[in-house]
Amino acid sequence: MNRQPDLGVTIGRGLMLKNPVMSASGTFGYGLEFSPLLDLSLLGAIVVKGLSLLPSSGNPPVRIVETPCGMLNAIGLENIGVEAFVADKLPLLKTFNTPVIANIYGKTRQEYAEIASRLDSEDGVAALEVNISCPNVKAGGVVFGTDPSQAHAVVKGVRQNTGKPVIAKLSPNVTSIVEIAKAVEDAGADAVSLINTLTGMAVDIDRRRPVLHNITGGLSGPAIKPVGLRMVWQTAGAVGIPVIGLGGISSARDALEYLLVGASAIQVGTANFVNPTACIDIVEGIRAFCTDNKIEKISDFIGSLETT
Amino acid sequence: MSYFQQPAKIIEKTFVGPDTFLLDLLCPDIAASARPGQFVMARVDEGLSPLLRRPFSIHNTIDKSLVRLLVKIVGQGTRILSGLPTGHSLSLLGPLGHGFEIPQNLKNACLVAGGIGVAPLFFLGKALAAKGVSCKVLVGGQRAADLLCIREFEELGFEVLLATQDGSAGDKGMVTDLLADILEANSCQQVYACGPQAMLKVVGVMARNAKAPCQVSLETVMACGMGVCLGCAVKSVSGKILHACKDGPVVDADLLWD
Ligand SMILES: Cc1cc2nc3c(=O)[nH]c(=O)nc-3n(C[C@H](O)[C@H](O)[C@H](O)COP(=O)(O)OP(=O)(O)OC[C@H]3O[C@@H](n4cnc5c(N)ncnc54)[C@H](O)[C@@H]3O)c2cc1C
Ligand SMILES: Cc1cc2nc3c(=O)[nH]c(=O)nc-3n(C[C@H](O)[C@H](O)[C@H](O)COP(=O)(O)O)c2cc1C
Numbered sequence: 001m002n003r004q005p006d007l008g009v010t011i012g013r014g015l016m017l018k019n020p021v022m023s024a025s026g027t028f029g030y031g032l033e034f035s036p037l038l039d040l041s042l043l044g045a046i047v048v049k050g051l052s053l054l055p056s057s058g059n060p061p062v063r064i065v066e067t068p069c070g071m072l073n074a075i076g077l078e079n080i081g082v083e084a085f086v087a088d089k090l091p092l093l094k095t096f097n098t099p100v101i102a103n104i105y106g107k108t109r110q111e112y113a114e115i116a117s118r119l120d121s122e123d124g125v126a127a128l129e130v131n132i133s134c135p136n137v138k139a140g141g142v143v144f145g146t147d148p149s150q151a152h153a154v155v156k157g158v159r160q161n162t163g164k165p166v167i168a169k170l171s172p173n174v175t176s177i178v179e180i181a182k183a184v185e186d187a188g189a190d191a192v193s194l195i196n197t198l199t200g201m202a203v204d205i206d207r208r209r210p211v212l213h214n215i216t217g218g219l220s221g222p223a224i225k226p227v228g229l230r231m232v233w234q235t236a237g238a239v240g241i242p243v244i245g246l247g248g249i250s251s252a253r254d255a256l257e258y259l260l261v262g263a264s265a266i267q268v269g270t271a272n273f274v275n276p277t278a279c280i281d282i283v284e285g286i287r288a289f290c291t292d293n294k295i296e297k298i299s300d301f302i303g304s305l306e307t308t
Numbered sequence: 309m310s311y312f313q314q315p316a317k318i319i320e321k322t323f324v325g326p327d328t329f330l331l332d333l334l335c336p337d338i339a340a341s342a343r344p345g346q347f348v349m350a351r352v353d354e355g356l357s358p359l360l361r362r363p364f365s366i367h368n369t370i371d372k373s374l375v376r377l378l379v380k381i382v383g384q385g386t387r388i389l390s391g392l393p394t395g396h397s398l399s400l401l402g403p404l405g406h407g408f409e410i411p412q413n414l415k416n417a418c419l420v421a422g423g424i425g426v427a428p429l430f431f432l433g434k435a436l437a438a439k440g441v442s443c444k445v446l447v448g449g450q451r452a453a454d455l456l457c458i459r460e461f462e463e464l465g466f467e468v469l470l471a472t473q474d475g476s477a478g479d480k481g482m483v484t485d486l487l488a489d490i491l492e493a494n495s496c497q498q499v500y501a502c503g504p505q506a507m508l509k510v511v512g513v514m515a516r517n518a519k520a521p522c523q524v525s526l527e528t529v530m531a532c533g534m535g536v537c538l539g540c541a542v543k544s545v546s547g548k549i550l551h552a553c554k555d556g557p558v559v560d561a562d563l564l565w566d
């Protein structure tokens with residue numbers, strides 16, 4: 001058999017990807033930073049840094065700290081704002097023949113809806129990924145993504161303001177990920193992506209101080225892979241929309257584990273810092289695995305886990 | 309700006325003190341395009357621990373093919389690096405960041421190094437010497453063993469002045485005390501500094517008061533080194549966030565301290 005395996009996947013509303021590997025928001029900048037190091041057109045999709053309506057300067061330092069097999073970050077969603085993204089980044093980014101997914105966030109439901117409506121007219125944006133792991137300032141700081149009714153409301157507002165595919169990005173800091181996933185599916189999300197970072201903390205016993213200025217931060221990297229896998233497996237079994245899996249993926253084998261438990265596609269986050277060509281190395285690794293195992297279509301492998 | 313990720317073979321490793329060593333790495337793309345003040349991100353281990361790359365200034369380049377690092381062992385990553393044998397290859401990403409600026413017609417400058425802070429200043433010194441800039445180099449540390457590159461700077465034709473806190477070499481006291489005399493004599497058009505944050509601040513403020521322009525090389529925690537994680541933020545006096553890996557590591561001291 002000499003035929004190349006078919007790595008194509010579809011993520012709801014006709015968003016077709018040439019392979020199931022995307023960059024995760026916040027770990028790949030606006031994509032262009034990586035163009036000296038790899039061919040962006042080889043990725044399944046590029047998910048850019050979370051965008052807000054207005055530019056945001058983020059949290060004071062210290063913002064990151066390394067932890068065993070992972071890292072904590074409290075960047076505070078620093079970004080250039082949606083207008084600067086559209087004017088300065090998108091024109092070049094869309095020439096790479098790879099779908100660009102805009103990750104968006106707001107402090108109110110209204111802000112989410114406004115960004116969605118602003119990006120709806122941009123043909124260079126293939127889909128919106130809605131980061132619901134942010135505090136709702138109007139509801140006293142309750143994180144949108146930890147309350148099913150708030151998660152529903154945010155996604156519904158976005159849905160009503162765009163014809164593009166909507167991916168809801170879920171927080172793992174919840175008791176039941178399935179409940180949140182069902183709520184956003186009901187609100188009209190075309191897919192869900194999970195997991196975002198797990199809330200954690202690091203302290204310095206010599207100085208008796210927290211390491212991060214923000215005190216707590218989000219844990220990412222290989223350390224969180226078992227949690228992500230469990231949540232993706234549970235969610236994929238419970239919703240009818242595609243699930244995009246992430247959390248701790250740094251190799252093709254990690255990616256295949258997520259696909260096996262039911263993810264239709266995967267994202268690579270922290271691994272981009274360690275190995276800037278991680279995304280395309282993973283594409284190549286998946287291709288080699290399929291060839292070696294005579295898997296003609298990656299879709300045949302997705303969700304093929306046997307538990308009995 | 310362009311940067312590369314390439315496997316770099318260890319050609320030579322030389323200890324220059326009990327916990328400090330020089331590492332010569334074969335990586336022509338990075339060596340050929342590196343400018344003084346820029347750095348590399350080194351992956352000290354292919355496994356998951358430590359996970360993140362470690363930033364190191366480019367201490368020198370040789371024949372446009374070798375990158376030389378000067379590394380002090382302070383923790384797990386630098387300890388692993390110190391134990392890697394010659395012939396071993398590790399992944400380097402670079403050259404990264406905004407380096408030192410050399411103003412047109414610069415005639416004389418003062419380089420201020422605290423401890424391992426000499427690392428980027430030697431590469432700068434080489435460029436300054438090539439342009440015929442006359443330099444005074446102030447090297448400070450806790451004790452004599454912390455003072456590095458003295459002979460190398462002298463070989464560039466620079467005057468080297470020393471200070472140690474325990475008085476075991478040069479003047480007893482801080483390297484910034486040496487700077488005070490030089491600024492007072494008004495004999496320096498440009499100050500360049502690298503060292504601990506507290507030292508940089510003193511240097512920056514002194515230079516400002518003496519109306520001498522000052523560039524400092526910053527150290528922060530870094531995850532990516534290429535402007536994407538936004539973890540290396542530094543707050544400027546205007547409140548604007550700077551990213552040490554991209555806006556720096558070399559920045560004008562005036563941006564940081566009033
Ligand atoms: C732009 C840049 C250039 C640098 N150039 C050099 C160089 O030329 N030579 C050199 O020896 N080192 C240099 N450093 C510092 C070097 O990156 C750190 O010493 C190294 O990352 C520590 O790794 P580790 O695993 O050994 O220590 P870790 O186990 O990570 O930390 C050990 C201890 O060192 C402290 N530490 C960690 N990172 C830093 C840091 N960036 N600055 C100060 N303290 C730190 C930690 O707080 C901890 O107390 C540079 C840093 C930056 C940001
Ligand atoms: C430095 C950093 C910044 C991040 N910024 C965002 C962001 O802006 N929006 C978002 O939805 N997720 C953000 N994330 C979360 C990642 O996209 C991803 O969900 C998480 O890191 C888990 O994947 P990983 O283990 O592969 O990194 C960020 C993660 C890191 C480490």
Ligand code: FES
Pocket residue numbers: 529530531532533534535536537538539540551552553554
């Ligand atoms: S180290 Fe990642 S942005 Fe500077």
